[in-house]
Amino acid sequence: MTDRNPHPGASPADNPGHEATQATSETLLHAEDVRKYFRVRGGAGASRAEVKAVDGVSIDVRRGETLGLVGETGCGKSTLARCLTRLYDLTSGKVVFEERDISDLSRRELRPVRREMQMIFQDPYGSLNPRRRVGSIIGDPFSIHNIGNRKDRKAKVQDLMELVGLNPEHYNRFPAEFSGGQRQRIGVARALALRPRLIVCDEPVSALDVSIQAQVLNLLTDLQREFDLTYVFITHDLSVVRHVSDRIAVMYLGKVIEVAPTDDIFETTRHPYTKALLSALPVPDPDAADSRERIVLTGDLPSPINPPQACRFHPRCPKAQEICAREEPPLVPVLGDDGSHLTACHFPLEVGESLRPAVEATGPERGVTR
Amino acid sequence: MSTGSAEVDAPADVDQDVAGVAPRVQGRSPWLLAWQRLRRDRVAMISLVVIVLIAVIAVIAPVFAGITGHPPNQQYLQQGTTTAGLPVGPNGTFWFGADDLGRDILVRIAYGARISLGVGVAATLLTVAIGVVVGLAAGFFRGAVDTVLARFVDVILSVPFFLVAIALVSIAGPGLTMTVLVIGAFSWASVARIVRGQVLSIREREYVEAARSLGATDMRIMFVDVLPNVLAQVIVYTTLLIPVVIVTQAALSFLGLGLQPPTADWGGMIAESQNFYQVAWWFPVFPGLALLITTLAFNLFGDGVRDAFDPRSGRAA
Numbered sequence: 073m074t075d076r077n078p079h080p081g082a083s084p085a086d087n088p089g090h091e092a093t094q095a096t097s098e099t100l101l102h103a104e105d106v107r108k109y110f111r112v113r114g115g116a117g118a119s120r121a122e123v124k125a126v127d128g129v130s131i132d133v134r135r136g137e138t139l140g141l142v143g144e145t146g147c148g149k150s151t152l153a154r155c156l157t158r159l160y161d162l163t164s165g166k167v168v169f170e171e172r173d174i175s176d177l178s179r180r181e182l183r184p185v186r187r188e189m190q191m192i193f194q195d196p197y198g199s200l201n202p203r204r205r206v207g208s209i210i211g212d213p214f215s216i217h218n219i220g221n222r223k224d225r226k227a228k229v230q231d232l233m234e235l236v237g238l239n240p241e242h243y244n245r246f247p248a249e250f251s252g253g254q255r256q257r258i259g260v261a262r263a264l265a266l267r268p269r270l271i272v273c274d275e276p277v278s279a280l281d282v283s284i285q286a287q288v289l290n291l292l293t294d295l296q297r298e299f300d301l302t303y304v305f306i307t308h309d310l311s312v313v314r315h316v317s318d319r320i321a322v323m324y325l326g327k328v329i330e331v332a333p334t335d336d337i338f339e340t341t342r343h344p345y346t347k348a349l350l351s352a353l354p355v356p357d358p359d360a361a362d363s364r365e366r367i368v369l370t371g372d373l374p375s376p377i378n379p380p381q382a383c384r385f386h387p388r389c390p391k392a393q394e395i396c397a398r399e400e401p402p403l404v405p406v407l408g409d410d411g412s413h414l415t416a417c418h419f420p421l422e423v424g425e426s427l428r429p430a431v432e433a434t435g436p437e438r439g440v441t442r
Numbered sequence: 443m444s445t446g447s448a449e450v451d452a453p454a455d456v457d458q459d460v461a462g463v464a465p466r467v468q469g470r471s472p473w474l475l476a477w478q479r480l481r482r483d484r485v486a487m488i489s490l491v492v493i494v495l496i497a498v499i500a501v502i503a504p505v506f507a508g509i510t511g512h513p514p515n516q517q518y519l520q521q522g523t524t525t526a527g528l529p530v531g532p533n534g535t536f537w538f539g540a541d542d543l544g545r546d547i548l549v550r551i552a553y554g555a556r557i558s559l560g561v562g563v564a565a566t567l568l569t570v571a572i573g574v575v576v577g578l579a580a581g582f583f584r585g586a587v588d589t590v591l592a593r594f595v596d597v598i599l600s601v602p603f604f605l606v607a608i609a610l611v612s613i614a615g616p617g618l619t620m621t622v623l624v625i626g627a628f629s630w631a632s633v634a635r636i637v638r639g640q641v642l643s644i645r646e647r648e649y650v651e652a653a654r655s656l657g658a659t660d661m662r663i664m665f666v667d668v669l670p671n672v673l674a675q676v677i678v679y680t681t682l683l684i685p686v687v688i689v690t691q692a693a694l695s696f697l698g699l700g701l702q703p704p705t706a707d708w709g710g711m712i713a714e715s716q717n718f719y720q721v722a723w724w725f726p727v728f729p730g731l732a733l734l735i736t737t738l739a740f741n742l743f744g745d746g747v748r749d750a751f752d753p754r755s756g757r758a759a
Contacts, residue, residue: 157655159651159654159655179659182657183657186655186656186657187657190655190656191652191655193648193651193652194648195648198647198648198649199648199649199651199652200649200652201649201653201666201667201670201671202472202671203471203472203670203671203673204666204667204670205471212653212656212658213656216653216656216657216658216659216662217657246470246471246472248472249470259652262652262656
């Protein structure tokens, strides 16, 4: 991906090497051992189960970057996003935004913080109130934070509409009168209204068809350049995340299992799960598609109510050995990677190492799964 | 496809309207759309005309008294009753006949419309106001608030309405205000239930989450984002509640718990006719018809409103 958005501004975070997990001044958002468990009312009597949606995630978001957050459905990406923006209360852990610990702030105390961090939601149909005019939806951030008078707001809203490629004349229309792509632009305009530093995009293009996806993605990258934005970009679509991200974090069952600059994730993949995930990427050339390695994981995604012990991927991992079920691998640089590439695996992959032999041994592998 | 598709740099948004096609851009609100659908509903529009007519009759009731020359409570024992003391039937003077005291039934029906519509609307508004507030609070705050309110709703719904109404009236005495309060106090529970259910589902919508992520307060979310989306349901329920309230009011009067004689009201007139219906059919029939037409019109109109707000639930059957 050569056209990936370069960092706006000269962020020193660009040079790998002196990067560490602790907060530095380049760090906009710092999450430490964030956990979010949801209590589920068990159908059978007094069973008090908990879904461990996010289970100990530590991650840094640097100023001006786009951090891609990928993983299959149900791995906790969206929950993590809502923990980072404090839409959810954390079960435990810490979120530091702009060097301020926001993990225990009340909703009232969070209000000023909300001006600095916004969200763009997945469903362009669900995220706009159908009974309100678009102008008033986009103007919400102003009215909630008491900015400007009615006239100012209207002018500002129309500027925003123009900025995201909407016709400002449509100020008085209702969401139902727009297409999916236009609605998502409305969501973008709303998120942008207060000129936040961080925008968390929760699968912003998954509900759109491909040609519209491209337009919205281009809009987001343009806006990032213009306003010095930092994105946390959640998606399950790897081609999208490759296109927009500077760094990628891969999640599996509530944990981050690999973090690295985008190119490293694709070229020096370390974690077997990441490898399997990448192998599922569609390839436009059918000949190349036939000849490449395709890894089909055995078994289903385990239940986050009762996740596997130690390494959560071990029941499905082709490389799993006895230690994987016993000891949880830490998220650290492996095989001589620098500090920018972290992997949580006891048996990380060498460059060019193939998982294929293990795939052929699908049968016996199954026994380990259950 | 890899990222190839994502690199297409489209010059203009394909799904964007071409600017300039519609020079005056005015959004059509969901309310306007519903009204436009309602306008096309023949039955609903005829019902609306009937409702308006009844309202006009109620307002101009004194005109009826003026034309016939019969005030509503004036007893015409000479012209209105036969020598045997029975009411006279419809004729040139008494178009709808007279009652046992020689009062003009037509004029009394016109005055009775004031009571029926007045109580119908007032008690319904009271009911809806209480129900919306309770339902909104219970659904929005959930938890302990919800538990307490929901149990309270259960209690109200399990109270035998007429028994309690009789008890209350015997303590506090009958009257117009009493009727409105009694109906309001015991009808809001079902409104609260409907609103609560709606709020529970709406508060989980993404646009509520979006408002929260912008830093909106609970109050703002409740009134700006949640309430307007419940309102359609509330309006539908309200139009269907009015006829129920009108009948309930008539029933209370019929039982002697509502307005006291000589006030003209439909339930009371039907009650007074009980000893005479065998010799004077007009005595119960005209007030009964008035009640029937009014409630039917409201019900049909309510159906139309429901269809207008939710076009998918067509009146197929």
